[in-house]
Amino acid sequence: MLKSIAQWLEERLHLVKLFEATAGHKVPRSTNSWFYVFGSGTLLCFVIQIVTGICLAFVYVPSTDHAWTSLQYLNHEQYLGWFLRAVHNWGSNFMVAIMSLHLAQTFLFGAYKFPRELTWVSGCFLFLCTLGMSFTGQVLRFDQDAYWGLGIGASIMGRVPFAGGLMVHLLLAGPIIAGETLSRFFTLHVFVIPGLIIALVSLHLRLVLTKGVNEYPTPGVAVNRATYVHEYEERLHKDGVPFVPHVIGKDLIFSAFLMVAICACALVFGPAGPGGPPNPTLIHTLPKPDFYFLAVFAALALLPAYLETFLLLVAPVLGIAVLFALPFISGTGEKSYRRRPIAILAVILAFLTLGLLAWLGSYSPWSPRMEAWSSLATPEQFLEGRTPLELQGALLIQSKQCRNCHSLGGEGGMRGPALDAVANRLTADQLVRQIIQGGGNMPAYAKNLKPAEVAALVAFMRTLRPSFEPPARDSTIPATREARR
Amino acid sequence: MIEQRPSVSRRNLLLKAGIALNAIAAALIGIPVLGFVISNITGRKKEETWISLGPLSQFPESETRMAVYRNPFTRPWDGETAQIPCWVRHVEGEKFQVFAINCTHLGCPVRWFPDSRLFLCPCHGGAFYEDGSRASGPPPRGLFEYKYKVENGSLFILGGHLPTLAEPLSTSNRQCPGAPGAKSELIQIRGTTRPC
Numbered sequence: 001m002l003k004s005i006a007q008w009l010e011e012r013l014h015l016v017k018l019f020e021a022t023a024g025h026k027v028p029r030s031t032n033s034w035f036y037v038f039g040s041g042t043l044l045c046f047v048i049q050i051v052t053g054i055c056l057a058f059v060y061v062p063s064t065d066h067a068w069t070s071l072q073y074l075n076h077e078q079y080l081g082w083f084l085r086a087v088h089n090w091g092s093n094f095m096v097a098i099m100s101l102h103l104a105q106t107f108l109f110g111a112y113k114f115p116r117e118l119t120w121v122s123g124c125f126l127f128l129c130t131l132g133m134s135f136t137g138q139v140l141r142f143d144q145d146a147y148w149g150l151g152i153g154a155s156i157m158g159r160v161p162f163a164g165g166l167m168v169h170l171l172l173a174g175p176i177i178a179g180e181t182l183s184r185f186f187t188l189h190v191f192v193i194p195g196l197i198i199a200l201v202s203l204h205l206r207l208v209l210t211k212g213v214n215e216y217p218t219p220g221v222a223v224n225r226a227t228y229v230h231e232y233e234e235r236l237h238k239d240g241v242p243f244v245p246h247v248i249g250k251d252l253i254f255s256a257f258l259m260v261a262i263c264a265c266a267l268v269f270g271p272a273g274p275g276g277p278p279n280p281t282l283i284h285t286l287p288k289p290d291f292y293f294l295a296v297f298a299a300l301a302l303l304p305a306y307l308e309t310f311l312l313l314v315a316p317v318l319g320i321a322v323l324f325a326l327p328f329i330s331g332t333g334e335k336s337y338r339r340r341p342i343a344i345l346a347v348i349l350a351f352l353t354l355g356l357l358a359w360l361g362s363y364s365p366w367s368p369r370m371e372a373w374s375s376l377a378t379p380e381q382f383l384e385g386r387t388p389l390e391l392q393g394a395l396l397i398q399s400k401q402c403r404n405c406h407s408l409g410g411e412g413g414m415r416g417p418a419l420d421a422v423a424n425r426l427t428a429d430q431l432v433r434q435i436i437q438g439g440g441n442m443p444a445y446a447k448n449l450k451p452a453e454v455a456a457l458v459a460f461m462r463t464l465r466p467s468f469e470p471p472a473r474d475s476t477i478p479a480t481r482e483a484r485r
Numbered sequence: 486m487i488e489q490r491p492s493v494s495r496r497n498l499l500l501k502a503g504i505a506l507n508a509i510a511a512a513l514i515g516i517p518v519l520g521f522v523i524s525n526i527t528g529r530k531k532e533e534t535w536i537s538l539g540p541l542s543q544f545p546e547s548e549t550r551m552a553v554y555r556n557p558f559t560r561p562w563d564g565e566t567a568q569i570p571c572w573v574r575h576v577e578g579e580k581f582q583v584f585a586i587n588c589t590h591l592g593c594p595v596r597w598f599p600d601s602r603l604f605l606c607p608c609h610g611g612a613f614y615e616d617g618s619r620a621s622g623p624p625p626r627g628l629f630e631y632k633y634k635v636e637n638g639s640l641f642i643l644g645g646h647l648p649t650l651a652e653p654l655s656t657s658n659r660q661c662p663g664a665p666g667a668k669s670e671l672i673q674i675r676g677t678t679r680p681c
Contacts, residue, residue, distance in 0.1 A: 065564030151592030158649025175646030179560035283594035443620030
């Protein structure tokens with residue numbers, strides 16, 4: 001009975017042919033490797049995003065008026081809404097991470113070389129689309145961070161020469177962040193980019209079928225345009241195995257682990273936000289992007305001003321151009337990473353740079369701690385045995401917001417240097433000069449401090465040094481004379 | 486031998502007519518779609534208008550206070566996002582300075598600290614003096630400043646779009662430091678790139 005149903009279906013759908021042409025296609029035996037699981041892992045993440053995304057769209061309201069409320073509803077009222085939001089969020093984090101691994105792996109294994117140039121190029125487009133999904137998704141979580149994140153995006157666009165104003169307008173769907181802005185990002189996130197991704201994934205997979213999976217590279221075997229296709233066919237003929245069932249096992253196990261990991265993260269860490277309501281008048285906020293853009297966020301704080309616009313606008317374009325041009329620059333030759341030290345260094349450098357910047361971005365030492373002046377008391381050890389004038393200075397260091405940028409006893413902003421031992425570094429004259437004129441990253445306080453206040457501040461700061469170390473002194477003045485002063 | 490078919494056969498004609506009809510039909514749908522999409526670019530006009538910030542009594546002399554206005558180009562579903570904050574500095578008499586909330590570096594909201602008389606930005610640590618000029622940090626220029634006027638005891642500003650480096654606010658009525666008749670308010674210690 002079952003057999004006859006199968007037979008009936010086969011006659012109509014030609015399933016055997018379809019299987020042989022797709023899942024059952026032959027791949028080199030060497031690709032049965034744990035290094036080859038990241039592509040299917042990324043695809044799995046995408047499927048999870050589609051499923052959870054559709055579910056969330058049943059409840060989410062893409063209007064600036066109600067988006068935040070509907071997210072709160074999803075978190076607290078909708079049955080399992082919090083879990084789906086968490087899975088969607090962690091799915092996106094994992095998707096970016098696994099896709100980066102996939103990119104690094106195919107790069108290191110020379111998979112971009114002849115004849116798989118288009119596979120690589122379509123993959124690069126997919127990479128960009130996924131980052132686009134990340135940014136637009138972050139905006140759909142319409143809270144304070146999303147609102148000011150849009151402002152940051154618009155400000156970056158505003159630096160584009162000539163077309164800046166137009167690009168800001170296109171990004172925001174109007175002259176200012178308002179109702180239509182969110183609709184625009186919703187359309188991109190839910191229709192346009194996913195549609196592109198589905199089309200590109202189809203192309204990507206089609207190319208994997210027509211041009212084959214890259215064999216596990218052997219050091220010393222170079223790609224030659226004249227002979228490669230023939231060699232690959234021979235390899236398949238001699239040593240090829242069908243992808244299903246011979247090779248898919250490792251993909252399945254990895255996928256299962258991936259799903260468990262996403263679920264575990266979702267269960268343990270829960271959904272992301274929404275943070276404060278997207279009300280522009282609530283300015284007591286510290287806007288920060290999700291982890292994939294933390295590196296950019298950090299670079300923007302650390303770049304010297306004269307390089308900023310250039311690096312902001314030109315570097316990404318150059319980076320993407322190099323990525324796309326790679327198969328056309330080095331389409332032949334050695335594939336194995338064992339013979340390509342520069343490739344390995346490039347990958348290490350890229351991951352280290354992005355990782356380091358993201359780590360810095362996660363605690364952003366350059367951001368002033370806006371509440372430090374009123375929320376952190378001056379530690380006791382800096383007040384003991386001080387004269388009234390010095391204590392007056394200690395008060396000023398609080399009330400003039402110095403602590404927002406300078407730490408005392410390890411607490412306070414990290415924008416400026418810690419003041420714990422400032423008297424070891426600067427003489428009284430230098431302190432006065434620095435306070436009045438500013439410099440480095442410090443504003444000038446000449447207008448905002450009376451001479452008596454400066455005197456008190458400096459008197460206090462002269463006491464800020466470990467008791468066993470002598471204070472800094474002016475080397476042009478003999479020590480004996482300074483002691484008399 | 487079969488004679489060569491005439492160049493326009495019945496089938497050929499139908500194919501060509503079919504393609505032509507489809508092209509016309511596609512244009513019927515496609516042109517409005519394109520128009521809808523492109524209206525975003527072509528329909529872009531200078532969207533600025535005078536907005537009231539309320540009576541002058543709200544802004545005591547020599548103080549800087551936040552004012553909130555409603556974005557003049559609203560949609561019914563804007564919600565809270567239509568409320569736009571700005572900083573109003575009442576210098577003296579009818580002399581004001583009204584600054585956009587957005588830092589000139591990347592648009593984060595700057596906060597006013599009356600004790601140190603500074604605007605500080607939480608994102609990358611930009612700082613501005615009370616007159617809006619750049620004090621330190623990554624911002625490339627001073628705060629964006631609205632053009633203002635005082636009418637019937639109320640303060641009005643000219644606004645309506647998010648100020649960026651590409652499109653700052655309409656030229657302010659504040660005179661540049663150093664310009665004839667302008668009182669230099671601050672010792673300019675570091676060269677600011679304030680466009681004056």
